[in-house]
Amino acid sequence: MMLVKKIKLKLKWAWNDFLGIFQSEIKWKAKLGEIRVLCLHGVCKDEDPYINGRFIKESQLRTLLTELKKHVHFLSTDQFENAETDPSKMNVFLTFDDGYLNNKTLLLPILEELQIPALFFVTGQCENLWMDLFDVADHAQLNLETIREEMNLPGASSKELKRKIIESKPEKVMTILKLLHEQVKPVYKDYKIYIDLLSDADLKELSENALIELGNHTKNHFNLCVLNEGEIASEIQNCEERIEHVFSNNKKRIAIPFALYNSTILECLNELGYSGVYINEPMGGIKENTTERFIINPFISTRNQLRAISDGKY
Numbered sequence: 001m002m003l004v005k006k007i008k009l010k011l012k013w014a015w016n017d018f019l020g021i022f023q024s025e026i027k028w029k030a031k032l033g034e035i036r037v038l039c040l041h042g043v044c045k046d047e048d049p050y051i052n053g054r055f056i057k058e059s060q061l062r063t064l065l066t067e068l069k070k071h072v073h074f075l076s077t078d079q080f081e082n083a084e085t086d087p088s089k090m091n092v093f094l095t096f097d098d099g100y101l102n103n104k105t106l107l108l109p110i111l112e113e114l115q116i117p118a119l120f121f122v123t124g125q126c127e128n129l130w131m132d133l134f135d136v137a138d139h140a141q142l143n144l145e146t147i148r149e150e151m152n153l154p155g156a157s158s159k160e161l162k163r164k165i166i167e168s169k170p171e172k173v174m175t176i177l178k179l180l181h182e183q184v185k186p187v188y189k190d191y192k193i194y195i196d197l198l199s200d201a202d203l204k205e206l207s208e209n210a211l212i213e214l215g216n217h218t219k220n221h222f223n224l225c226v227l228n229e230g231e232i233a234s235e236i237q238n239c240e241e242r243i244e245h246v247f248s249n250n251k252k253r254i255a256i257p258f259a260l261y262n263s264t265i266l267e268c269l270n271e272l273g274y275s276g277v278y279i280n281e282p283m284g285g286i287k288e289n290t291t292e293r294f295i296i297n298p299f300i301s302t303r304n305q306l307r308a309i310s311d312g313k314y
């Protein structure tokens with residue numbers, strides 16, 4: 001983001017927070033009947049540190065959803081897919097990516113308390129994901145030299161290193177995953193909340209909850225853009241099998257890992273019968289048959305987050 005734009009945004013947020021001191025109402029700009037699909041990931045406890053933008057704290061999420069409930073109508077997956085919206089309000093649909101265990105232990109109680117439905121996009125297995133281990137290693141200031149060596153990127157910043165791993169082929173990613181596993185072992189128990197994923201038994205339990213639907217987030221969370229057509233299809237079908245195992249008559253819906261896609265991937269999904277393809281921002285102008293989501297920012301105040309959701313932009 002350009003520096004000037006960043007400063008402008010910070011000023012806008014600071015001003016909005018300042019107005020909040022006087023309890024001034026947020027101007028709710030969203031059009032009635034409009035749908036906003038929100039994208040979140042994990043939930044951590046209030047005393048846990050922020051290690052990346054994918055985690056929101058328990059009380060922060062409860063406050064956000066409680067406040068939102070005053071203004072919007074929350075859609076269930078069925079209602080969203082059948083376009084059964086409330087025309088007298090703004091409509092919000094919640095989605096959570098990556099299938100973290102905390103979606104069951106910390107998030108579900110909040111959703112149940114507030115009676116808000118959500119769609120969880122889960123991976124095809126419950127092994128740790130490399131980017132979670134990477135963020136933990138980075139936060140715990142563990143030595144990333146072996147990773148730099150393996151990637152042949154001496155002196156690379158952790159941000160650059162991460163970007164390069166995302167661009168790598170599956171074999172390389174699996175090697176990195178193994179190395180990260182070793183690296184993170186000594187601190188694993190302190191960071192479980194950011195790493196552990198939902199087991200098959202957890203999925204089964206969630207599938208029996210009327211508030212929760214499940215969706216596909218591919219088997220291994222690889223960047224689909226570096227795979228060939230056969231590999232793309234297998235990544236998708238593998239995950240679908242896991243979901244079908246616990247969820248009969250599940251509609252085919254998918255959130256694309258890292259929101260990185262191209263027309264080959266969209267064609268492949270179309271052939272496999274995916275009606276719901278969830279992305280974050282339309283890439284390279286491709287928008288057809290995809291659902292664009294609005295990413296929640298855990299680093300700003302609830303007041304600013306509500307305003308951004310209402311405006312549809314930060």
Ligand SMILES: [Zn+2]
Nearest residue numbers: 097098257258
């Ligand atoms: Zn993801």
